[in-house]
Amino acid sequence: MGSTIAPISPEGIPTALLPAISALCSVGRSLSRQIARGPLGASLGRNVGTNTGGDGQKALDVLADTAFATALSGTSVRYFASEEREEIVELDPKGHLALAIDPLDGSSNIDVNVSIGTIFSIYEACGGAEASFLRRVRDQIAAGYIIYGPQTSLIVTFGQGVRYYTLDPETQVFELAQDHLCLPEQSGEFAINASNYRHWPVPIRAYIDDCLAGEEGPHARNYNMRWIASLVAETHRILTRGGLFLYPGDARRGYKRGRLRMLYECAPIAFVIEQAGGKASDGLLAIMDQRVEDLHERVPLIFGSPAQMDRVTVYHDLPPAETSALFSERSLFRV
Numbered sequence: 001m002g003s004t005i006a007p008i009s010p011e012g013i014p015t016a017l018l019p020a021i022s023a024l025c026s027v028g029r030s031l032s033r034q035i036a037r038g039p040l041g042a043s044l045g046r047n048v049g050t051n052t053g054g055d056g057q058k059a060l061d062v063l064a065d066t067a068f069a070t071a072l073s074g075t076s077v078r079y080f081a082s083e084e085r086e087e088i089v090e091l092d093p094k095g096h097l098a099l100a101i102d103p104l105d106g107s108s109n110i111d112v113n114v115s116i117g118t119i120f121s122i123y124e125a126c127g128g129a130e131a132s133f134l135r136r137v138r139d140q141i142a143a144g145y146i147i148y149g150p151q152t153s154l155i156v157t158f159g160q161g162v163r164y165y166t167l168d169p170e171t172q173v174f175e176l177a178q179d180h181l182c183l184p185e186q187s188g189e190f191a192i193n194a195s196n197y198r199h200w201p202v203p204i205r206a207y208i209d210d211c212l213a214g215e216e217g218p219h220a221r222n223y224n225m226r227w228i229a230s231l232v233a234e235t236h237r238i239l240t241r242g243g244l245f246l247y248p249g250d251a252r253r254g255y256k257r258g259r260l261r262m263l264y265e266c267a268p269i270a271f272v273i274e275q276a277g278g279k280a281s282d283g284l285l286a287i288m289d290q291r292v293e294d295l296h297e298r299v300p301l302i303f304g305s306p307a308q309m310d311r312v313t314v315y316h317d318l319p320p321a322e323t324s325a326l327f328s329e330r331s332l333f334r335v
């Protein structure tokens with residue numbers, strides 16, 4: 001499983017973070033190989049239990065969680081918080097970092113050969129285990145994801161832009177492909193799980209109705225829709241060619257604050273998106289301007305190209321009478 005070759009070329013990675021980033025990449029390339037074996041390997045998509053948040057756990061969720069915790073020991077990571085664990089684990093009592101992880105994101109896609117990933121977020125440890133994570137989202141010092149798809153890639157920010165590495169299958173090293181990734185200012189795509197339409201709040205329904213109205217609607221343009229059910233894959237597409245992602249809170253039981261976790265998913269994705277020139281919010285407030293209040297809390301997440309973000313935000317600011325009106329009457333948006 002392991003390889004003695006350094007998993008990533010070190011230029012541009014802050015020295016204090018290099019051991020942790022190398023460990024993430026080392027596990028990433030190993031997971032990439034196991035995932036690529038698909039039906040020839042172990043059955044990674046089988047159900048093995050339920051995590052503390054009530055989500056079903058697949059074999060790969062557990063395998064990835066264990067592999068990251070093991071590899072990050074001895075890399076200056078003091079506190080390890082995982083979506084798959086109820087409690088924070090102390091890895092290295094002398095370490096100065098706190099790392100939060102969604103070890104395997106998009107687990108419903110494991111068995112169907114669609115892109116999945118790992119999302120991570122790093123803070124300076126301070127004031128104990130919980131205090132190291134329950135703090136301002138803007139305190140993150142690094143965040144990113146590894147995507148296991150047709151290519152395995154690492155997207156990472158250290159707070160000065162977004163770096164894009166791809167795993168070279170020949171050398172098994174993550175090589176820098178782009179050192180300053182910027183997402184397009186606007187696009188004609190949006191991503192939302194439309195099967196929840198009837199449960200959405202009014203501003204989300206109104207926005208999507210207006211997108212679906214196309215050229216005849218208030219936006220006066222036709223849109224394209226995507227839903228992969230894999231946050232890393234949607235993020236990667238949006239970083240590459242723009243668009244908007246929405247996972248709002250909705251009226252289903254347990255979905256009042258949406259589905260995605262602040263600490264393991266929303267905070268790191270928001271950091272990456274903001275550093276790439278995009279925006280991320282819960283509809284009203286920028287995710288980066290919020291606090292993590294609870295290890296496993298959920299938060300509505302909307303992010304993407306700035307022009308689309310500005311538009312969807314207006315729907316949240318409108319008085320209810322205006323948002324519930326037929327789109328033809330939402331004169332505000334007529335262009």
Ligand SMILES: O=P(O)(O)OC[C@H]1O[C@](O)(COP(=O)(O)O)[C@@H](O)[C@@H]1O
Nearest residue numbers: 102104105106107108193229230231
């Ligand atoms: O099945 P739904 O409700 O559309 O949810 C899809 C979302 O759930 C997730 O799979 C949640 O992540 P996990 O697989 O880590 O639980 C996201 O990647 C994705 O955006």
Ligand SMILES: [Mg+2]
Nearest residue numbers: 102105106265
């Ligand atoms: Mg996830």
Ligand SMILES: [Mg+2]
Nearest residue numbers: 102103104105
């Ligand atoms: Mg997960």
